[in-house]
Amino acid sequence: MTPLLDVRDLETRFFTRAGTVHAVNGISFSVNEGETVGMVGESGSGKSVTALSLLRLIPSPPGRITKGEILFGGRDLRNVDLGAMRAIRGHEIAMVFQDPMSAFNPILTIERQLTEGMRVHLGMSAQQARKRALDLLDMVGIAHPEAQLCSYPHQLSGGMRQRVMIAMALSCSPKLLIADEPTTALDVTIQAQIVDLIQRLKRELGMAILWITHDLGVTAALADRLLVMYAGQIVEEGPLRPLYADPRHPYTIGLLQSIPRLDRGRQDKLNPIEGAPPDLVTYPVGCPFTPRCPFAIPQCHTEDPPLMEVGMGQAAACWVRPHGGELLRPQSIQTVEIPSQGS
Amino acid sequence: MAEIVASTRSAIPQEPPRRYSPMAEFWQRFSQNVLAVLGLLIIIAFLFVGLFAPWLAPYSHTDQDLANTEASPSLAHPLGTDRVGRDQFSRLIWGARTALIVAPTSVIIGLTLGLLLGSAAGYFGGWVDTIIMRISDVLFAFPGLLFAMLIASTLQPRIESWLLSIEAAKPFVRSGYAEFFVVIAALSLVGWPGIARIIRGQILTLREQPFIEAAQAVGVPSWRILTHHLLPNALTPIIVSLSMGMGGAILAESTLSFYGIGIQPPTASWGAMIINNFQFWRTPSAPWMVWAPGLTVGVLVFAFNFVGDGLNEALNPRRS
Numbered sequence: 001m002t003p004l005l006d007v008r009d010l011e012t013r014f015f016t017r018a019g020t021v022h023a024v025n026g027i028s029f030s031v032n033e034g035e036t037v038g039m040v041g042e043s044g045s046g047k048s049v050t051a052l053s054l055l056r057l058i059p060s061p062p063g064r065i066t067k068g069e070i071l072f073g074g075r076d077l078r079n080v081d082l083g084a085m086r087a088i089r090g091h092e093i094a095m096v097f098q099d100p101m102s103a104f105n106p107i108l109t110i111e112r113q114l115t116e117g118m119r120v121h122l123g124m125s126a127q128q129a130r131k132r133a134l135d136l137l138d139m140v141g142i143a144h145p146e147a148q149l150c151s152y153p154h155q156l157s158g159g160m161r162q163r164v165m166i167a168m169a170l171s172c173s174p175k176l177l178i179a180d181e182p183t184t185a186l187d188v189t190i191q192a193q194i195v196d197l198i199q200r201l202k203r204e205l206g207m208a209i210l211w212i213t214h215d216l217g218v219t220a221a222l223a224d225r226l227l228v229m230y231a232g233q234i235v236e237e238g239p240l241r242p243l244y245a246d247p248r249h250p251y252t253i254g255l256l257q258s259i260p261r262l263d264r265g266r267q268d269k270l271n272p273i274e275g276a277p278p279d280l281v282t283y284p285v286g287c288p289f290t291p292r293c294p295f296a297i298p299q300c301h302t303e304d305p306p307l308m309e310v311g312m313g314q315a316a317a318c319w320v321r322p323h324g325g326e327l328l329r330p331q332s333i334q335t336v337e338i339p340s341q342g343s
Numbered sequence: 344m345a346e347i348v349a350s351t352r353s354a355i356p357q358e359p360p361r362r363y364s365p366m367a368e369f370w371q372r373f374s375q376n377v378l379a380v381l382g383l384l385i386i387i388a389f390l391f392v393g394l395f396a397p398w399l400a401p402y403s404h405t406d407q408d409l410a411n412t413e414a415s416p417s418l419a420h421p422l423g424t425d426r427v428g429r430d431q432f433s434r435l436i437w438g439a440r441t442a443l444i445v446a447p448t449s450v451i452i453g454l455t456l457g458l459l460l461g462s463a464a465g466y467f468g469g470w471v472d473t474i475i476m477r478i479s480d481v482l483f484a485f486p487g488l489l490f491a492m493l494i495a496s497t498l499q500p501r502i503e504s505w506l507l508s509i510e511a512a513k514p515f516v517r518s519g520y521a522e523f524f525v526v527i528a529a530l531s532l533v534g535w536p537g538i539a540r541i542i543r544g545q546i547l548t549l550r551e552q553p554f555i556e557a558a559q560a561v562g563v564p565s566w567r568i569l570t571h572h573l574l575p576n577a578l579t580p581i582i583v584s585l586s587m588g589m590g591g592a593i594l595a596e597s598t599l600s601f602y603g604i605g606i607q608p609p610t611a612s613w614g615a616m617i618i619n620n621f622q623f624w625r626t627p628s629a630p631w632m633v634w635a636p637g638l639t640v641g642v643l644v645f646a647f648n649f650v651g652d653g654l655n656e657a658l659n660p661r662r663s
């Protein structure tokens with residue numbers, strides 16, 4: 001089966017006055033139909049730039065996709081003309097943004113914004129679109145949809161806005177939904193509700209999802225497969241359970257150790273990874289994680305490791321590839337819950 | 344994670360939320376500003392007088408009472424008469440009509456030009472932006488009034504002689520309305536660069552807003568983003584500058600007429616009334632003939648500015 005989305009060697013750069021920002025550095029991944037792929041990484045690791053590259057929404061200047069292919073439904077999106085790209089945006093690939101406040105036009109009603117995609121892509125009349133909007137709002141769990149349609153974004157709570165944005169993204173039944181940290185700006189309890197909502201919609205509608213987050217804990221509930229991003233590269237990828245059980249890149253191990261967990265209690269301190277990600281302007285030689293890596297060997301300083309197969313569908317870009325499962329065990333990795341599908 | 348994965352459909356029974364319309368909220372804030380409300384009342388009175396001048400004025404603005412020239416105020420002529428016996432009170436009222444023709448038209452034409460050129464410059468950028476903004480810089484560098492005077496004084500005779508050469512246009516020229524064109528054209532040309540700059544600036548900032556990116560991600564075409572998302576967000580400064588611009592245009596029309604290159608007698612214009620009656624200034628018996636039109640212009644300009652301020656505050660509650 002050919003994947004729905006097949007990204008090959010994607011490279012996106014920003015040519016700024018301060019220098020060239022190496023935001024995305026030759027990443028390759030695919031998303032199959034109906035599959036949920038999680039993309040995790042600290043902030044600044046190039047997740048949003050990847051997402052925007054897929055829709056060709058990189059602000060230009062200063063940004064540009066400098067290399068690679070974005071194969072979607074057999075076409076390379078880098079080569080389609082702007083009109084065709086516009087017809088894909090919101091219709092075949094839809095996006096949910098991180099901040100549900102600023103992603104809404106403050107002076108337009110929810111109805112105007114929720115129905116816009118349907119009017120543009122599906123040629124619906126105002127009445128038809130309104131009717132479907134009501135159904136969509138009901139589907140994403142919003143009470144009193146009629147009243148909400150005539151409200152303005154600032155009159156809704158953050159969680160409600162995010163539900164509306166999800167409804168908006170689903171309005172044209174996209175094949176692929178890109179959710180760029182849709183829960184980051186929300187309270188913890190609301191986060192869980194949104195994760196849960198996406199989970200349900202995924203079951204009911206069956207679209208593919210690229211689920212972007214900086215939090216391995218929330219991702220876990222949703223993804224079939226994970227991509228771990230660091231400094232604009234995919235440093236590890238693999239199916240959810242094996243990757244959790246035996247992470248093989250020191251960065252993934254570090255991320256797993258820094259998940260806040262209910263079973264640890266509040267006073268138990270987390271283990272955030274020491275140090276900061278590299279400067280993407282003066283991109284380092286060798287593995288970009290070296291300065292923060294407890295396992296670094298001389299080779300790491302000179303040679304950037306490619307992704308290397310470490311197990312069934314799992315690969316890590318590391319010369320050392322320590323067994324993370326063993327390293328995590330003393331800190332009771334057994335208690336990291338990986339919810340089973342549909343819990 | 345299991346315990347937080349609970350209900351998805353929010354089944355909590357709630358009252359449907361009450362929503363105040365933005366218009367009601369706006370009016371509530373606007374009406375708290377006493378000066379703005381006062382200004383609005385003055386403007387409404389001005390509109391009323393301008394619209395119904397022929398029925399409100401006791402005499403026509405061209406009627407000459409030759410037996411009663413340079414008369415002092417009396418019951419028959421509340422503001423007296425001028426050198427050729429025209430009732431000053433009636434001319435003041437007819438002057439409102441002149442202002443009401445010139446100011447809104449020139450402001451709206453200037454606004455349309457500014458809107459088109461400013462949004463083109465801001466949205467397309469590149470050489471479109473460069474060309475439009477350089478032209479606007481040049482126009483901006485002149486004192487606006489001087490430029491309007493230049494246009495009015497050079498164009499007026501030409502346009503009139505051209506119109507007179509067309510048989511059908513002759514009655515129109517004789518009616519005295521042809522000169523309105525020149526004044527309106529001059530004021531519109533002076534007015535657009537300011538608006539264009541405001542719009543361009545607005546578009547440039549708004550373009551960077553996440554909701555524009557979100558609209559692009561929905562696949563909304565560029566022109567629709569411009570008309571449905573960008574311009575409506577720039578509406579506040581447009582409305583405010585519209586109000587301020589009206590005051591400015593009234594003043595500018597009066598000034599052009601004061602210098603004799605605007606609206607020509609016998610058509611009534613406040614600026615022309617001031618200059619024509621200026622000599623009375625020296626005869627202490629008749630200062631009102633200068634005061635009355637001068638005061639009217641002043642009060643109106645203030646009224647439009649107060650309303651502009653009030654609009655700005657009421658439309659931008661977060662800013663104040």
Ligand SMILES: Nc1ncnc2c1ncn2[C@@H]1O[C@H](COP(=O)(O)OP(=O)(O)O)[C@@H](O)[C@H]1O
Nearest residue numbers: 014021023042043044045046047048049050280
């Ligand atoms: N418009 C831009 N101009 C310059 N640099 C940018 C721009 N957008 C993103 N970047 C840079 O690209 C890198 C990746 O950013 P991003 O993809 O937003 O990270 P995240 O993983 O948090 O989503 C960051 O270093 C960021 O500074």
Ligand SMILES: [Mg+2]
Nearest residue numbers: 047048180181
């Ligand atoms: Mg991001």
